[in-house]
Amino acid sequence: MKKVVIASGLVAALLATSAGAAETLKIGYINTFSGGAAILGKHQRDGFDLAIDHLGGKVGGLETEVIYGDDQRKPDVAKSLADKMIKKNRVNFIAGITWSNLLMAVQKSVTRSKTFLISTNAGASPMAGKLCNPYFFTTSWNNDQMPEAMGQLVQEAGDNNVFMMAPNYQAGKDMLAGFKRYYKGKVVGQILTKLGQKDYQAEISQVRAAKPETLYVFMPGGMGIAFMKQWGASGLAQSIQLYTVFTVDHLTLKPIGKAAIGTFHTNFWNHESDNPVNQKFIADFQKKYGYMPSHFAAQAYDAPLLIDSAVRAVNGDLSNKDGIRDAMRKADFKSVRGGFRYNTNHVPIQNFYRREVVAGADGNAKIVTTGVVFKDYKDSYYKDCKMTW
Numbered sequence: 001m002k003k004v005v006i007a008s009g010l011v012a013a014l015l016a017t018s019a020g021a022a023e024t025l026k027i028g029y030i031n032t033f034s035g036g037a038a039i040l041g042k043h044q045r046d047g048f049d050l051a052i053d054h055l056g057g058k059v060g061g062l063e064t065e066v067i068y069g070d071d072q073r074k075p076d077v078a079k080s081l082a083d084k085m086i087k088k089n090r091v092n093f094i095a096g097i098t099w100s101n102l103l104m105a106v107q108k109s110v111t112r113s114k115t116f117l118i119s120t121n122a123g124a125s126p127m128a129g130k131l132c133n134p135y136f137f138t139t140s141w142n143n144d145q146m147p148e149a150m151g152q153l154v155q156e157a158g159d160n161n162v163f164m165m166a167p168n169y170q171a172g173k174d175m176l177a178g179f180k181r182y183y184k185g186k187v188v189g190q191i192l193t194k195l196g197q198k199d200y201q202a203e204i205s206q207v208r209a210a211k212p213e214t215l216y217v218f219m220p221g222g223m224g225i226a227f228m229k230q231w232g233a234s235g236l237a238q239s240i241q242l243y244t245v246f247t248v249d250h251l252t253l254k255p256i257g258k259a260a261i262g263t264f265h266t267n268f269w270n271h272e273s274d275n276p277v278n279q280k281f282i283a284d285f286q287k288k289y290g291y292m293p294s295h296f297a298a299q300a301y302d303a304p305l306l307i308d309s310a311v312r313a314v315n316g317d318l319s320n321k322d323g324i325r326d327a328m329r330k331a332d333f334k335s336v337r338g339g340f341r342y343n344t345n346h347v348p349i350q351n352f353y354r355r356e357v358v359a360g361a362d363g364n365a366k367i368v369t370t371g372v373v374f375k376d377y378k379d380s381y382y383k384d385c386k387m388t389w
Contacts, residue, residue, distance in 0.1 A: 001057040002065040004089075006081060023318060025062040025311060027304075028085035030078055030106070031096040031120075033070040036196065036222040040098045040296060041070075043251055044120050046289050047297030048095070050281070051304035053288075059304050060311025062318075067091060073098075073196075075105035082106040086113045092318050093118060095303050100124035100143060100170035111135040114321060116328075118307070120300035123347075125174050129381030132345040134325055139302040141268055142347050142379035143171050144178030146245045147218065149266040149352035149373040151182030154214060154243055161186040163212040163240075165203060167223065168192035175218035175245060181380060188212050193219075198226040204234050212240060220246040225255045232259030248357060251294035253365055260357040260365045269295040269337060270353050270369045278336045298336045309333040329389060343378050345385035351375050 002024075029048060031041035045068070058064055067089050069081035078097065085091045086109070094110050095118040097103045103122035110117040111133045119127075119138040127133070128142040154162065164179065164187060166172035172192060180187065189210045191203050207215055215236075219227045224247035231237065242263045249267065253260055271282065271293075281301055285293040293301075306328060313327035314320040331340045331348075343349050352374040360366035 001052055004067040006069040025059050025064045026091040028067045028091040028094040029096045030069045030071050030081050032073045032098050037073050040221050043294050043296040044300035047300035051301045055308055059308045062316050075102050078102040079105045082110050086115050096120050097122045118303050120303050124170050125381055128345050128347050128379050129384035132385035132387050137346040140299040143174035145379050146266050147175045147178030148182050150245050151179040153373050155183050159214040161188045161212050162214045162216050163189040163207050163210050164216045165191045166218040167195040169195050200227045200230050214241045217244045217247050224252050228256040228259050249294050250292050258365055261359050263357050265355050266352050267295055267355055268350050268352055269298045272369050275338045277334045281336045302335050305333040343382045345382040347379050349376050349378050352377055
């Protein structure tokens with residue numbers, strides 16, 4: 001595999017191998033690799049790269065070149081990178097993207113060029129519904145799905161009132177909308193915070209004054225680490241049950257520490273599954289990178305396997321885009337999540353699990369899977385997608 005990094009308009013070759021095949025498969029990989037959110041991009045890139053390693057460095061049996069670009073969590077930078085990859089590098093696929101607002105910034109120019117766009121994280125709801133596209137697929141989820149599972153979980157728990165918090169951007173709004181789609185109790189307060197915010201003392205004070213039974217929070221990455229530490233220090237965990245999505249997970253658990261114990265979250269990935277592909281992924285990931293993979297790495301790992309299955313189905317003919325798309329819709333590969341199939345909008349139909357953070361034998365926080373909230377769950381927007389198969 002040939003790896004290339006794009007940074008500040010310059011192309012720097014990190015590793016190059018001679019291309020022995022008549023045609024080279026080119027994948028542009030865009031994600032956040034700098035700043036406070038870089039950890040999200042790192043987990044996805046590590047999962048993505050591991051899958052290519054497992055494929056012997058050749059996706060679809062072709063010599064493979066991966067061109068990496070740091071979007072700096074800026075929509076204009078992401079769009080510029082995508083345009084450059086399409087026009088200059090002539091990539092066949094663009095993958096990656098953590099943030100929904102960045103996905104919305106690049107999706108039009110990528111799909112109009114008939115380049116396949118595969119999200120390994122961002123799940124902006126318009127892309128699952130009215131803006132669905134034959135050239136857009138995701139190996140993650142629609143934004144609303146995990147909060148929908150959480151809304152159902154809290155509803156089943158019988159909690160009568162909830163306070164809600166999320167950052168003020170596309171995904172944050174989706175996370176609140178999804179939760180309320182299934183939770184039918186009383187919402188006693190709702191706060192949209194600044195994206196990237198790290199001080200939550202004022203918001204925690206508002207929660208304290210509202211005295212809810214339950215607090216529901218979406219704070220990804222560094223925002224979640226900062227919030228959880230401040231929440232633990234507030235003492236409110238003794239009287240208010242905390243439920244989160246994309247806040248407490250294997251990416252953030254170690255830095256959050258014991259403050260996570262007693263919280264609940266929902267996720268599509270059951271890391272305890274005995275699925276052989278899943279267990280090999282976890283073992284090889286830890287051996288190569290030295291840390292426990294998160295669901296961000298797991299969903300990114302599936303992306304090269306999806307591409308590989310489609311390119312092999314057309315015998316390496318990258319010009320056969322209709323054939324590639326038809327093969328991608330079949331999702332004929334072995335996934336970390338077990339069965340993998342697409343809905344008509346190219347969003348996976350999958351299980352969503354109840355996960356709890358408990359104290360392990362050593363007293364430290366440990367994530368355990370304690371049930372299935374939704375089985376073979378379809379997102380809430382696919383009926384708005386007019387794409388036909």
